[in-house]
Amino acid sequence: QSALTQPASVSGSPGQSITISCTGTSSDVGGYNHVSWYQQHPGKAPKFIIYEVNYRPSGVSNRFSGSKSGNTASLTISGLQAEDEADYYCSSYTSSATLVFGGGTKLTVL
Amino acid sequence: QVQLQESGPGLVKPSQTLSLTCTVSGDSITSGSYYWSWIRQHPGKGLEWIAYIYYSGSTYYNPSLKSRVTISVDTSKDQFSLKLSSVTAADTAVYYCARLTWSAGWTFDYWGQGTLVTVSS
Numbered sequence: 001q002s003a004l005t006q007p008a009s010v011s012g013s014p015g016q017s018i019t020i021s022c023t024g025t026s027s028d029v030g031g032y033n034h035v036s037w038y039q040q041h042p043g044k045a046p047k048f049i050i051y052e053v054n055y056r057p058s059g060v061s062n063r064f065s066g067s068k069s070g071n072t073a074s075l076t077i078s079g080l081q082a083e084d085e086a087d088y089y090c091s092s093y094t095s096s097a098t099l100v101f102g103g104g105t106k107l108t109v110l
Numbered sequence: 111q112v113q114l115q116e117s118g119p120g121l122v123k124p125s126q127t128l129s130l131t132c133t134v135s136g137d138s139i140t141s142g143s144y145y146w147s148w149i150r151q152h153p154g155k156g157l158e159w160i161a162y163i164y165y166s167g168s169t170y171y172n173p174s175l176k177s178r179v180t181i182s183v184d185t186s187k188d189q190f191s192l193k194l195s196s197v198t199a200a201d202t203a204v205y206y207c208a209r210l211t212w213s214a215g216w217t218f219d220y221w222g223q224g225t226l227v228t229v230s231s
Contacts, residue, residue, distance in 0.1 A: 001172070001173060001174070003156070032216075033215065034215045034216040035215070036215060036216070036217040036218070038157075038218070045206060045221040045222065045223055045224050046157065046206075046218070046221060047221075048217050048218060048219055051211075051214050051215040051217040051219075052214065052215030052217075053215075055214075055215070057219070089156065089157050091157075091159070091216075091217075091218070092216075093215075093216040096173075097170050098159070098170055098171075098172060098173070099147075099159040099162070099210070099216065100159065101149075101156060101157040101158065101159060102156070103156045104155075104156040104157070
């Protein structure tokens with residue numbers, strides 16, 4: 001199975017909004033709403049911030065939101081803050097009952 | 111609060127078998143809504159899903175690793191384990207165990223802190 005496709009890096013200034021895309025196929029992202037997003041700070045374990053495309057777990061800021069169109073899911077972070085600087089990964093369930101991650105996106109807050 | 115903790119050797123010789131155990135606390139591994147999974151991250155690289163298991167023993171593997179991976183569960187100890195055979199330097203990575211919640215969109219909602227395994231002679 002191939003990794004989902006994410007941009008290697010994105011950047012934005014404090015207060016701005018950014019969007020990270022996650023492109024798969026009809027066998028994963030496009031076929032199910034089982035897309036999740038994770039935030040990983042250096043040296044730390046990933047933390048899930050979005051599940052089922054657009055649901056936020058308790059305790060996650062409403063500045064984080066998710067969406068999906070066709071085979072591409074997206075994570076939007078509004079009102080960028082310095083603490084948002086991290087690596088972000090998407091994941092999806094697949095038609096083979098497996099899981100696949102995106103390659104990861106490094107977010108830089110300028 | 112669910113907690114997961116990886117344990118095992120931090121150094122493995124090439125061609126040998128990497129063995130790790132994940133101990134779950136704060137919840138029973140036999141809770142029906144969850145699978146239990148291993149994920150790894152090569153140094154400076156992205157996440158790679160390895161396998162997941164249900165408490166009953168049902169297993170699912172990443173096709174690219176399937177020939178070398180075995181995941182197992184010990185419900186009496188609330189533990190699950192990973193074995194990766196015939197390791198090479200390419201298997202050097204941080205290995206995470208995680209809870210996979212199928213009822214919430216197949217999300218890895220709890221993670222261990224990760225353990226670095228280096229393959230070197």
